[in-house]
Each structure stands twice: as structure tokens, then as C-alpha cells.
Amino acid sequence: MAQAQLTKDWILVPAIDRELKRYTLLAYLQQVGLRFAERKLYPYLLDVADHLDGLELLQQRADDLRSTMPRDITGLDPRTGTVTYAPLPAPEGALGVIDEVIDDALPELRERLAQGGELRERICEHIQFGPVGVQPLDPRAGYLLLRQGHQARIYTYSVTLLRDADQELHWRSVVTQYVGSRALGLHRPYEAIRAELIATRPQLPVPATFGFECTWEVPHIETFMPLAKQLVHRYITAERPVERING
Numbered sequence: 531m532a533q534a535q536l537t538k539d540w541i542l543v544p545a546i547d548r549e550l551k552r553y554t555l556l557a558y559l560q561q562v563g564l565r566f567a568e569r570k571l572y573p574y575l576l577d578v579a580d581h582l583d584g585l586e587l588l589q590q591r592a593d594d595l596r597s598t599m600p601r602d603i604t605g606l607d608p609r610t611g612t613v614t615y616a617p618l619p620a621p622e623g624a625l626g627v628i629d630e631v632i633d634d635a636l637p638e639l640r641e642r643l644a645q646g647g648e649l650r651e652r653i654c655e656h657i658q659f660g661p662v663g664v665q666p667l668d669p670r671a672g673y674l675l676l677r678q679g680h681q682a683r684i685y686t687y688s689v690t691l692l693r694d695a696d697q698e699l700h701w702r703s704v705v706t707q708y709v710g711s712r713a714l715g716l717h718r719p720y721e722a723i724r725a726e727l728i729a730t731r732p733q734l735p736v737p738a739t740f741g742f743e744c745t746w747e748v749p750h751i752e753t754f755m756p757l758a759k760q761l762v763h764r765y766i767t768a769e770r771p772v773e774r775i776n777g
Contacts, residue, residue: 535561536581541588541631546624551631559642566649570752575646576699582639589632592625653753656746659761662720662739669766672738673727674706675720676758678750682723682741684709686734687759689766701763706755740765 536558537543541551565574662675670689675682685706693703709731712723720741728735742758 536577538580538584541585541628541635546627548627548630548634551627552634555631555635555638559638562642563645565752566646569649569653569746569748571646571650571653572752572756574752575643575650578639578643578646582636582643585632585635585639589636592629650757653744653746653748654757654761656744657757657761658743658745659758659765660741661765662741663724664736665738666736669738672734672740673709673724674758674762675723675739675741676750676754677714677741677743678747678754680714681711682714682720683711683750684723684727685755687762689763700767701756701760704759704763706759 536554540554540558562574562578565571661669666672672687674685674687676685685708687704687706690703690705693700709727712718712726714720714723720739724737724739727739728737740758740762742754742761744754748754
């Protein structure tokens with residue numbers, strides 16, 4: 531299946547042609563929509579946001595540049611001393627095409643980004659999440675137990691000091707590494723898995739441990755894991771409290 535991809539310089543290459551750019555953008559947005567229909571959020575949601583930010587910045591820079599261009603004076607208000615100028619001429623040629631492409635693309639990207647954001651919130655509403663067992667004073671390192679069905683995938687996690695410049699992306703400072711999977715049930719609840727990890731992995735004698743369950747069927751890599759990292763980051767930074775998970 532084709533991946534949702536759009537190069538960073540898509541608006542400039544391979545040719546500045548409005549029809550070509552329109553087709554390129556629509557094909558990309560269609561692929562992103564298909565990924566969202568499969569409940570695959572990442573990296574597609576971040577990619578759309580990056581393209582939107584890039585076009586908004588390009589548009590702002592173009593507007594700033596045009597504002598510095600010389601214009602004819604058309605009048606003077608004697609009461610206020612305000613000078614009025616002739617409007618700037620509309621850009622022509624390649625610059626005009628780029629302006630039109632940006633004007634077309636921005637609302638389309640915003641709509642797709644909103645769609646992905648709404649999907650993320652709906653999925654988060656179906657995720658039960660909470661600490662497992664006794665938690666250490668410093669919860670910045672430990673284990674994540676992501677349950678789907680009767681299996682829990684186990685990851686170590688640690689929170690690095692490096693953070694994304696965007697506050698909304700600080701959760702990406704949560705670094706994970708896959709450990710393995712364990713069956714969950716009446717005879718092996720989350721607490722039993724945590725006790726086993728402590729016994730077999732002494733490098734974390736009192737690890738912070740968090741369990742996650744999702745009542746929706748969602749892709750593990752593209753959705754469940756990124757959302758788990760976001761939720762545990764919110765907990766660690768005290769953005770919102772959560773209840774202890776049982777089982």
C-alpha cells in the first residue's frame with residue numbers, strides 16, 4: 531500500500547505548476563485520510579502539522595517581503611498625518627502560482643490536521659492507563675506495559691533532557707526500548723509482570739511501571755505506542771492525574 535509522503539520542497543519542485551501541485555497535495559491528503567481510517571496516527575499527524583507550519587511560515591515571509599516594497603503615495607490625512615499608499619500589485623508568474631498553491635493548500639491541511647487531532651482524542655478516551663505497584667519518587671525511568679488482548683508488550687522507558695522546541699511534542703523525549711511480551715490473566719496480573727522484571731533486571735530495582743489497555747483495536751506502532759508515551763509524559767510532568775490500573 532502506498533505511503534503518505536510529501537517532500538518538504540513539494541511546492542517548488544519538480545515544476546511550479548498549479549494543477550500539478552493541486553494533484554500532488556490531493557494525492558497526499560488522500561493517503562493520510564486512508565491511514566487515519568486505519569487508525570494509524572503517526573507519523574502522519576506530525577507530518578501534516580510540519581507541512582502546515584512550513585507553508586504558514588513561507589506565506590508570512592512572503593507577506594513580510596512584499597510589505598517592504600516601494601509603493602506610490604495616494605493620499606494624506608491632514609488630521610492624523612497618516613499617509614495612504616497604493617495597494618501592492620498581485621504577484622505574477624511563478625510567485626503568483628506559489629501564492630495560489632499556498633492559499634489552496636492551507637485550508638486542506640488544516641482540515642486534515644483537525645481530523646487527525648479528533649481521532650487522537652477519541653482513541654485516548656478508550657485507553658485505560660495508570661501506575662502499577664509502588665512507584666519511585668523519580669518516575670522518569672521504568673517500564674511500560676501495553677496490553678492488547680491477552681498479551682502485554684513490555685518496554686523500558688526513560689525521559690531524556692533533550693526536548694523538542696514545540697511544547698506539544700515534549701512527549702518525544704520519552705525514549706523506549708522493547709523488552710519482550712508476557713501473557714496477562716488471572717494468574718499473571720500487571721503486578722506479577724512487574725515483580726518478574728524486578729527479579730530478572732536488577733538495573734531497575736524500584737522501577738516506575740505503567741499499564742495501558744485500549745478498548746479499541748488500534749495499530750501498535752503507529753498509534754498505541756505514541757499515545758502511551760504521551761500519556762506517561764503527561765503523568766510524569768503532572769499535567770493530569772490518573773487512577774491506578776488493576777489486573
